[in-house]
Amino acid sequence: MSDEPAAKRMKSIDEFPNLRADVADAVKEKLIELDTIQHQLDIMSEKAAEEILRVEQTFNKKRVPIYEKRKALTTKIDNFWQTAFLNHHLLSTAIPEEQEDLLSALRDLEVQEFDDLRSGFKIIMTFDKNDYFENDVITKSYHLQSETPSTEITEIQWKDNKKPTLPDDDAASITFLEWLSYAAPPDSDEIAEVIKDDLFINPLQYYVMPDMQEVDEDDIEGFLNEERGLDEVPLMFRHRMDYTFYRKDVVCDDQIFSVQKRGIEQLMSHFGMIGTLGQVFLPHVEMEVLSVVPVIDEGTVRFRWRVKYVSFLRLLTNPRLLRFDYRVKNLSWFDGYSVLTVDGNGDVYKVTLQKMQQDEQKSLLVSTTEKLKEKLAKAAPAAANT
Template sequence: MATPAKVSKPEGKNNHENADEQADKEQQEAIEQIDEVQNEIDRLNEQASEEILKVEQKYNKLRQPYFQKRSDLIGKIPNFWVTAFVNHPQVSALLNEEDEEALQFLTKVEVQEFEDIKSGYKINFVSIYFDSNGYFENDVISKEFHLNDTGEPSSKSTPIKWKNGKDLTKKSSTPSKGGRKRNLEEQESFFCWFTDHGDAGADELGEVIKDDIWPNPLQYYLASEIEEEGADDDLDEEGLEDEEEGEDEFGEDEEGEGEDDDGGEDEEGEEEG
């Protein structure tokens, strides 16, 4: 009985499978190497964050005397802070007439960063100092942001001791300056922000005060004056343009009259001839 011949596998198929295995192996090795490189990048990023934190802490201390000097000078300007708030496009949208009246007693705004600023949340965000006023009894009301025991951002604030009938956080139908009654659907008071602790990690008003207004409040205090100066400049430019247009028209008329005069003289000369 004849022995059956052995059937060999196609050589091309084996080569293809070997090539795929080799490609998979090289890809896996590349992924592992990329992971190692990424770990080194992450390590340097972490090191950079620590160095940046040290620099931030250093310069935060160096800035404090200047912040204090600025606050002392601002205290000499009546209604500085309420003017800065009213001139800020985002904050002004949160203010109603009664809020602005209450904020006229505001004499100082101060943002204090805690010594450990790495998380970015452990910040005494707003500390507002008021003279004695007709709205509440506190000398200071504040809102503070930090990380709680679970590592989540949270906030707390000073309870506002409102004087009788002056609680702006309670909507009422009291007449406004223009005699119009506030209805129950009107926007809530700016001071509701002090009792709002729903999402401390995304407190837009706090971020605006800390990162935008606090670094340079003077630019917002002067914003209305700058706008007025710009409007005056525009009016002056328009006036100059109108004058120039008038001069051009007047000049054209003079030239036309001169031509008529010359033409008249020529005609008279011809008649005499």
């Protein structure tokens, strides 16, 4: 009996029942060889997946002391987690105004993945005294690898008349308060997924994020339909944007990747490279425009956009993402901001790409550090008076 692993065993012709009868024997032999090579690649992919998991487990342990340093700082900032939650474009929809005071009592939030990353994780929330329950700590544990994935929750000691009534039919519409005691199946708990894969990873970006002035689609359509001189409306805004609206000497200032490109050919090559890398390294990636703001006086059009994706690591650690209906509801995302500057002829001569969010009040992009300084400066007088 051969010592060769089963995955590398060469198939016989009989094991290809779907081959057309007229396929030449020489082609069949090549297909058998290709099948063997494909098995070798599959084995390599499995080994790579295991290696990625081992590396992630190693770095999870290394992140622990860093998370502790972050915790020591965030617990000293009043309403840090409340602000981060309320600034989050998805989580904020689960927090009605009358429940915002509960989040002000959220002193700390922690996500701990199990040693076997594929087996699950838990969310640990530490609360100050509040009007809703007696618990200091509430933990939600998500077990993913059992035959029946399940959720375990700390028994909550509700104060009088504060225990929420859970909805019977639409778990997707529950509020944060209801979510605390709702043991939703792990594969349908969108709030937990967002906390684990986005908010906890980088809460600072949401704490310092200014409110965006979203533009209603009807407002955009009304703007486009208004009669105005050709010199008032950039050509690329009145028509579907494509490369014909860029000048040949266009400059691209990509502050996300810290590169500058000059000329239409370099611009097209740069955008093409980004798109290709996304398709190669991300099993699922898509992009959507969140808002479009024309600034006629400045001759610019500003886009807020979002790239939604699933990484291979998430796919490996959460097999549920293989299901399209589940995956599209649990995508990670990356928000960016683009400013297209046009000349008097309506041609784009400069493109600026920014990861930062736009502060519409000031009409400029402010760095995370500067926004944090502003918030701390406002908080300082209050702290001095306490």
